[in-house]
Amino acid sequence: MFGWFKNNDVSKEAAPLYFFNTASNTREQFIARGKVVRMYNCGPTVYDYQHIGNLSAAVFADTIRRVLEFNGLSVKQVINITDFGHLVSDGDEGEDKMTKGLKREKMKPTMKNMMALADRYTNAYMADIAALGVAVEKIEFPRASQYLDAQIALIRTLEEKGYVYRLTDGLYFETKSFPHYGALGAIKLEELKEGARVAANPNKHSPADFALWKFSDSFGWESPWGKGFPGWHIECSAMARAVLGEQIDIHTGGIEHIAIHHNNEIAQSEAATGKSPFARFWMHRAHIQIEGHKIAKSEGNTVYLKDIIEKNIHPLALRYWFLTAHYRTPANFTWPALTGSYAAFLRLHRSAYEMRSAALEAASVLWLRKFHERINDDLDTPGAIALMWEMLKDVKLSVGQRYATLIEMNRVLALGLATPDEKIRALLEGEAIPPEDLELKNKRDEARKNNDWALADTLRDELVAKGYDVRDSDNGTVLVRQIVKKAAE
Numbered sequence: 001m002f003g004w005f006k007n008n009d010v011s012k013e014a015a016p017l018y019f020f021n022t023a024s025n026t027r028e029q030f031i032a033r034g035k036v037v038r039m040y041n042c043g044p045t046v047y048d049y050q051h052i053g054n055l056s057a058a059v060f061a062d063t064i065r066r067v068l069e070f071n072g073l074s075v076k077q078v079i080n081i082t083d084f085g086h087l088v089s090d091g092d093e094g095e096d097k098m099t100k101g102l103k104r105e106k107m108k109p110t111m112k113n114m115m116a117l118a119d120r121y122t123n124a125y126m127a128d129i130a131a132l133g134v135a136v137e138k139i140e141f142p143r144a145s146q147y148l149d150a151q152i153a154l155i156r157t158l159e160e161k162g163y164v165y166r167l168t169d170g171l172y173f174e175t176k177s178f179p180h181y182g183a184l185g186a187i188k189l190e191e192l193k194e195g196a197r198v199a200a201n202p203n204k205h206s207p208a209d210f211a212l213w214k215f216s217d218s219f220g221w222e223s224p225w226g227k228g229f230p231g232w233h234i235e236c237s238a239m240a241r242a243v244l245g246e247q248i249d250i251h252t253g254g255i256e257h258i259a260i261h262h263n264n265e266i267a268q269s270e271a272a273t274g275k276s277p278f279a280r281f282w283m284h285r286a287h288i289q290i291e292g293h294k295i296a297k298s299e300g301n302t303v304y305l306k307d308i309i310e311k312n313i314h315p316l317a318l319r320y321w322f323l324t325a326h327y328r329t330p331a332n333f334t335w336p337a338l339t340g341s342y343a344a345f346l347r348l349h350r351s352a353y354e355m356r357s358a359a360l361e362a363a364s365v366l367w368l369r370k371f372h373e374r375i376n377d378d379l380d381t382p383g384a385i386a387l388m389w390e391m392l393k394d395v396k397l398s399v400g401q402r403y404a405t406l407i408e409m410n411r412v413l414a415l416g417l418a419t420p421d422e423k424i425r426a427l428l429e430g431e432a433i434p435p436e437d438l439e440l441k442n443k444r445d446e447a448r449k450n451n452d453w454a455l456a457d458t459l460r461d462e463l464v465a466k467g468y469d470v471r472d473s474d475n476g477t478v479l480v481r482q483i484v485k486k487a488a489e
Contacts, residue, residue: 014071014369014372014376015369015372015373015376015377016029016376017029017030017031017067017068017071017376018030018376018377018378019064019250019281019283019378019379020283020328020378021280021281021282021283022184022185022258022282022283022284023183023184023277023279023280023281023282025186027378028281030281032073032249033249033280035074036073036074036075036076037068037073037074037075037076037249037250038076038244038245038248038249038250039061039064039065039068039075039076039077039078039244039248039249039250039251039252040078040080040236040239040240040243040244040248040250040251040252040279041057041058041061041077041078041079041080041251041252041253042057042079042080042236042251042252042253042254042257042261043057043058043079043080043081043082043141044081044082044121044125045082045083045097045098046081046082046083046098046117046118046120046121046122046125047097047098047100047101047117047118047121048101048104048121049121049124049125049128049304049306050121050124050125050128050304051295051297051302051303051304052288052290052295052303052304052305052308052318052333053254053287053288053295055128055129055132055305055318056285056288056322057252057253057254057285058079058129058132058134059129059132059133059134059319059322059323060252060285060322060327061077061079061134061252062129062133062134062135062414063323063327063379063381063412063414064250064252064283064379065077065135065138066135066411066412066414067375067376067379067412069411070372070375070411070412071376075138076140076244077138077139077140078139078140078141078142078239078240078243078244079139079140079141080141080142080143080144080235080236080239080240081118081122081125081141081142081143081144082144082232082235083098083114083115083118083122083143083144083145084096084098084114084118084144084145084229096229098114098117098118099114101117101121102114102117105117109218109219110219111219111220114219115145118143118145122141122143126141128305128315131305131315131316132305132315132316132318132319133315133316133319133414133415133416134414135414140243142239142242142243144230144235144239147235147238147239147242148221148230150238150239150241150242151230151234151235151238152223152224152230153238154234154237154238154241154268154272155171155212155213155230155234156224157272158173158212158268158271158272159171161271161272162177163177163178163268163271164212165205166225167203167204168203168215169211169214169215170211170212170213170214170215170228170231171211171212171213171225172204172205172209172210172211172212173209173210173211173212173264173267173268173271174205174206174209175206175208175209175210175267176205176206177271178267178270178271180266180267180270180276181208181263181266181267182208182263183263183266184258184262184263184266184282185258185259185262185263187258187259187263210231210233210260210264211231211233212230212231212233212234212268213225213228213229213230213231213234214228214229214230214231215227215228216228216229232261233260233261233264233265233268234268236261236265237265237268237269237272237278240265240269241269241273246269246273246275246278247273247275247277247278247279247280248278248279248280249279249280249281250279250280250281250282250283251265251278251279251281251282251283252282252283252284252285253284253285254284254285254287255284255285255286255287256287257284258282258284262282265278266278266279283327284328285327285328286327286328286329286330286331287330287331288330288331288332288333289330289331289332289333290302290303290332290333290334291332291333291334292332303333305318308338311335313338313339313342314342314345314423314424316345316414316415316416317338317341317342317345317346318338318341319414319415320341320342320344320345320348320385320413320415321333321337321338321341323381323382323384323385323413324341324381324382324385325382326378326379326380326381326382327379327381328378345415346427348388348389348415348417349415349416349417349420349424349427349428350428350469350471350478351392351406352403352406352407352417352418352420353420353428353473353478354471354473354478355399355400355402355403355406356403358398358399358400358403359400360400360404361398361400361401361404362401362404363401363404363405363407363408364391364394364397364401364402364404364405367387367391367394367397367405368405368408368409370387370391371384371387371388371391371408371409371412374387375412381413384409384412384413385413388406388409388413391405391406391409392406428478433468433479437463437466437468437479440459440462440463440466441463441476441477441479443455443459444456444459444460444463444477445476445477447459448472448476448477463477463479
């Protein structure tokens with residue numbers, strides 16, 4: 001529980017927490033059941049680097065956890081790592097993504113190589129989301145390959161209950177035997193397009209039936225049904241059940257998961273346990289486009305975090321950009337838009353830097369209540385950020401109050417304001433500024449001290465011409481390199 005909430009005892013007056021629940025297609029009040037909120041977040045298939053659309057899902061899930069904690073709740077969060085069995089399509093057709101990754105990197109299709117590939121890109125993913133402010137130390141990251149026994153056991157349970165049939169290429173779940181199949185997102189079986197979903201095996205009883213176990217002659221695992229690997233959908237159900245239990249509080253993913261993957265999870269989980277609902281709240285993030293187009297490697301418009309870093313833009317500026325759009329609103333990534341977010345991000349850090357030497361005071365309960373209302377309204381992060389900027393202009397607050405309030409808000413937004421990293425400190429403290437420019441800065445500080453405003457203005461102009469944003473603070477002149485302009489070039 002955050003300090004302001006606990007010390008000021010505003011819980012009785014705080015706004016209730018609401019999330020939009022895809023299962024009911026309505027905004028619902030979230031009320032915890034038990035001491036710990038159990039949340040499962042669909043994670044990456046680690047056959048390659050994750051683009052910014054994939055990474056946004058981790059920031060989305062991290063924000064949910066931070067909001068829950070802001071409301072005084074404890075959270076057990078899980079992000080799965082899919083290291084085998086995810087076919088190119090969300091259905092059952094195409095080659096396995098991990099096998100595709102092995103081919104791309106000219107590695108022989110062996111289990112050893114597949115796990116080595118998974119290790120490489122899992123580590124890359126973990127580094128990326130940590131750079132985006134995701135609290136990885138608070139999350140469990142189960143890997144599908146570590147829960148093979150749990151997946152086999154779940155398939156056997158479904159088989160014993162009569163939900164499974166066998167074809168030449170694998171075991172399939174009979175969706176017609178689960179009366180509520182397709183309820184998430186109101187998917188109608190009779191309206192499903194045949195083609196993509198029957199291309200893998202036209203002998204399926206229904207286009208919506210999905211693979212629980214796929215046979216493989218090349219490599220895979222031994223099972224009661226033959227050599228092969230579990231279907232992608234069963235992986236998530238088995239891991240969620242093993243780590244969080246048979247019923248969970250929140251399940252997240254992208255909107256592309258609703259029609260197939262998440263309906264499949266619900267069907268096999270509830271069919272196996274006989275308990276409903278599998279998840280009380282289903283929350284889905286809208287797509288992110290790049291320059292108005294769907295993110296697709298085949299179209300050559302994929303952007304990775306490393307591309308952003310190479311342009312000398314701090315990773316947390318991308319997090320700031322993510323948060324300026326509501327998670328249920330499609331967002332369009334452009335480089336000018338990110339550059340604008342970087343400029344705002346640096347101004348925010350500059351404000352925090354200039355205030356941090358002020359005497360420590362209590363945060364403003366009034367502003368934190370307003371902030372609480374915004375984030376509790378289905379993660380209204382754009383509204384929360386706007387309110388944060390409004391708070392910084394409140395002259396009725398002392399500098400110390402503004403700083404303390406900003407830091408409390410940062411606990412949800414996670415923009416690094418309390419403990420800026422080395423790169424941000426270098427920008428704000430002048431560590432990367434050449435000696436001759438520091439001399440101009442010191443001369444300007446001396447001119448201001450002597451009330452020689454004409455000379456101070458002249459020196460300011462010289463520093464601006466050298467590419468600095470010049471700000472005055474209680475600690476003297478603050479110089480920030482205008483790297484945002486360089487990034488935009």
